[in-house]
Amino acid sequence: MKNNNDKNAGWSEPVDASIAEPQNEASCKDRTGRFVRVTEEMRHNYLERMAELAAFRKQHGPQPVARFISAEKKSKSGIVVTPDVAMEYLRSVRYNRLFIKKNLQDYSMIILNGQWIPNHTDSTKFDTEGYLGDANHRMHCVILTGVPIIVRVDLGLSHAEIETLNSRKAARSAQALSGYQFEAPLANETIHGVKTLLATLGQPLDIEGVDTPYKRIINTYKELIDLIVPALPKKSNEMPNYSKGEVIAVLLMIGIVNRKTLVEWLPKFNLHLRYKTCELSESLSRMLGWLDKYVEGRAVEMDRSPTDYVIRCKAFLKAILSGVKPKNGANGLDDQNFMDTLVYKLLHEAQIDVQLSDVDRAPTTWRNDPNYVRERKK
């Protein structure tokens, strides 16, 4: 076979050294020249420690603190947390709390510049079994900066006491579905919404019946099936079982799984990446079809524009959520935001389908779709 590439292959001349000059960090001071900032070195040490932590947690799961703080060490002045101690504490985290990157930056600046003062309200909290319940950001900052800090410690708190920290935080639907029990009233509204959503789809999902009150990590396809399929209506007598693509399509539709998580999950479900788009778009079409049948008792034509999908999905979701009347701006389940999020997520995935089917008008993004804009203005 004749190969035309031979003449192109080979080593080039060296590139000019001035082009390849890296941007060196001039100093560890920030722009004002007054404060020490996080350097690249610290950032990379932190990345390596986090990779170690992730590997440990994947292998062993959350482990209670072995060298549990004794009563003698719990003094008014607090205890010293070094990076190694912080790693040990972080291995014991089993509470699924939101991680805020901005806190990491802010606390790191405070710690690096020697302004960290342990106060009487923000203590490091451990529960009765020796698992860390609060102060995750602080521990991450100690590892990032490498600077030991003094913290005050509260031991032997109950789950309810620790959970009051989440009272003003928005809960994620994934948290709720993974069996996370919230004591805070605002978070419970969100759970109620998600439960109602699933309950209206079929049998109610027994969230209280989940074994552990903490985050449940789904590792296999079977676990996922056990969790989600009981909540779905029966398809038909001929085809009672759901295919993998259909289950994932359901998760996409109710907004539990995003694209990133999906890509992480695909190997677990033995789905090949190459077939992902085809199978999912097919499944989404089918799901839309039978969900529509379920609601209105008639079939849906799949050669519609994205705007029609929006309208139909909204109608469907409104029918589902008609029993729920959340207060606007409460948390997470704000009516309009929640709907928009769901529809956006659905459409984000459904666009694959639109490209594959014969649609005369397929806008590049659904935000540019004039019909959708008009509908929002109404």
Next chain:
Amino acid sequence: MLTREKSRARQATVIDAYRQHSGLRSIPHNRHYVTLAGLQSFEDDREALSPHSEYAQVTSAGLVPLPKRQYVAFDTQAELIAVNKRVAPTATWLCEDIYAGLVRLHAEKKINPAIVFYDSMRLPQLGTVEASKLMVFLSKFRPIMFVANFIVHRQFVPSPLSNEEIFRSFARLPAYGLALRRGWSTDRRVYRYKGDHATMATVVFWLDRQ
């Protein structure tokens, strides 16, 4: 053909480069050859590895004398790992991110790489970020060679990216600056070759060049 071009490039950028820079014919027995697995190229019947596949090439050339112990390949796709494992069961195939996997193996004191072949399927804008991060971590192991491979032209990329563009992508990363401060060096030459669907470019870095 892609495989033939690819194997020629591998010969020049990995095998010959290592021999030229280190003066050794193969990597020492206590060190490892780390690579991104991908799907190795097969013979037509899909039962045996092609001689152009990476595993067959580096072992038959004598660069990796003990593949059972020294050849370590990472990939995030379990299917590819399973297929590779079936045809080359003696090597170590790990379904893991390469950075996370290397950090884990280092924490368990199980790895000491001599060559890391970051054969990415990314454009330099993204690929250099991962490569710089890896280089900073790999400065723990000396002497070591790091080979970074990027796509410089493919479908939907209007024109091929130049060699200068690759080094500009590196130079704007603080992590690359840190890597150079830790002793990494390069001769700033780029090996370019064409495959069936894309043009690739390879850069070689050295730490403690002998």
